[in-house]
């Protein structure tokens with residue numbers, strides 16, 4: 240660096256100038272321009288700007304820029320010191336005067352806390368939020384959404400059909416505190432929430448490619464040396480999460496394979512949260528119902544684990560529900576889960592991604608008490624491994640048969656290309672169809688490391704095709720047989736279908752209706768048929784009016800649609816039946832169901848649903864329908880002539 244150009248008058252003169260400028264505040268002539276060569280040409284514009292500011296501040300406002308710069312410097316230094324001090328004090332307070340609990344997003348507790356935080360107005364109105372799409376399920380539709388849907392008319396121009404095209408637009412996103420620090424009050428206490436995200440190196444995802452995976456964590460802290468207040472908060476959040484649990488049955492299924500690997504709450508995911516199915520809605524022989532209820536109640540009793548342990552019996556209970564399709568096996572499973580307030584975990588053994596290891600992991604991550612439902616166990620293709628089923632001699636014989644009776648097998652060296660290709664295909668087929676073997680399933684349900692406390696329900700349409708090992712006592716403790724509907728059950732289904740409409744109560748019905756001894760010709764019941772024809776006439780009148788509706792403006796049309804809809808409903812509804820009438824019509828209905836039990840409750844329910852507001856019409860039409868259905872089954876056709 241050329242000091243001569245930098246300090247043409249010599250360094251002492253420069254220093255003297257500097258001190259003169261500093262001491263002479265009236266002149267305010269700090270030689271900023273002399274810094275130019277010192278800083279280099281790239282700082283010239285900045286220096287010029289500073290000089291303009293320096294000159295303006297000095298000449299116009301009488302300010303000394305050195306003082307301003309000193310103030311800024313002081314503020315910066317003070318800020319630095321304050322921050323340092325704050326972080327030291329904060330660290331000390333955090334270490335010695337606060338308690339904290341951290342929750343990983345691998346745990347259910349994370350969901351409880353997030354749901355609770357999302358319901359806190361102070362937090363959802365904060366400036367730093369994270370938004371997520373949140374779709375309420377069928378039973379959580381808001382009033383506002385319902386009226387919005389009711390107000391929209393389908394694009395088919397009918398003027399009466401509802402339109403769901405933008406149903407999602409009205410469900411607001413869910414807001415939760417964003418990543419970072421937040422503070423909130425709960426029961427007069429101040430809590431701090433730190434929502435963190437960490438990236439973890441995951442070396443074996445489903446695709447086999449290593450990658451980074453984000454993992455979230457919530458750290459909740461409060462003042463004081465005891466974590467008790469945080470525990471109360473967590474307990475409260477959990478309570479809120481399960482607030483309506485007594486009225487709902489949570490249905491879970493195994494998570495997708497790439498999630499299952501992470502274990503914990505990622506093993507199972509919730510697919511539904513539906514209202515509890517009342518036991519009374521399952522039409523089944525009362526004795527069987529009571530038997531299974533009592534058995535399960537006894538098993539779930541808090542004293543039972545000790546009783547089992549004292550006798551060295553593993554704490555497991557298994558039920559087999561068998562019977563034709565649509566006879567109520569799944570319905571009873573859900574009703575039982577509802578009665579005992581248990582979650583239901585449904586596993587499909589046909590899931591191609593399910594391995595035996597997965598199955599064991601799924602069983603071992605079940606909650607303490609729950610219902611595990613293995614549906615249609617006969618279709619799962621469970622096979623004993625070849626070694627389990629065949630003796631060595633049998634296998635030898637079979638090999639002999641395969642080689643066409645020749646003793647010496649062809650050496651692999653002698654294979655033709657086509658034989659080689661066939662063998663390779665066979666091998667790849669067997670690897671693809673590996674799935675779950677019988678021993679794999681048995682191991683998962685009652686192996687040494689298997690979960691205790693669960694209730695296992697297996698359903699099947701073909702109990703005779705099940706392996707003896709699967710249904711031996713200890714694995715299946717109680718069998719419940721379901722049959723197609725008897726006449727009496729048809730009566731019960733009928734009463735249950737129309738009861739709410741007639742008496743206003745759907746729960747705890749007391750079906751006193753019985754099938755009359757003689758079958759009355761209800762189809763030729765002229766009174767009923769006349770009513771139906773009249774209703775059809777009414778309906779066509781209303782439809783014509785509805786076609787004339789002006790749908791160009793949405794709001795008046797919405798009101799008009801609602802009023803027309805209620806007119807149509809009124810027209811299709813029959814006059815309400817009194818309790819006695821209902822019992823009588825139900826009896827007439829039941830009497831027309833074939834007594835050879837060839838129709839399932841699901842089929843009867845389907846028939847009634849199509850006439851859900853017309854009990855008399857249902858009773859009038861059931862004879863023809865049942866006849867057509869029986870004929871259809873006999874001819875093995877799939878096309879219904881009467882519905």
Ligand SMILES: Nc1ncnc2c1ncn2[C@@H]1O[C@H](COP(=O)(O)OP(=O)(O)OP(=O)(O)O)[C@@H](O)[C@H]1O
Pocket residue numbers: 520521522523562563564565566567568569570571698699700721840841842844
């Ligand atoms: N016994 C019954 N009581 C009341 N409703 C029944 C009964 N059986 C069937 N249903 C009705 O029929 C429908 C199908 O019943 P569900 O799924 O329970 O039959 P399933 O025996 O499990 O059939 P699948 O063997 O095909 O699985 C349900 O909507 C249910 O309400």
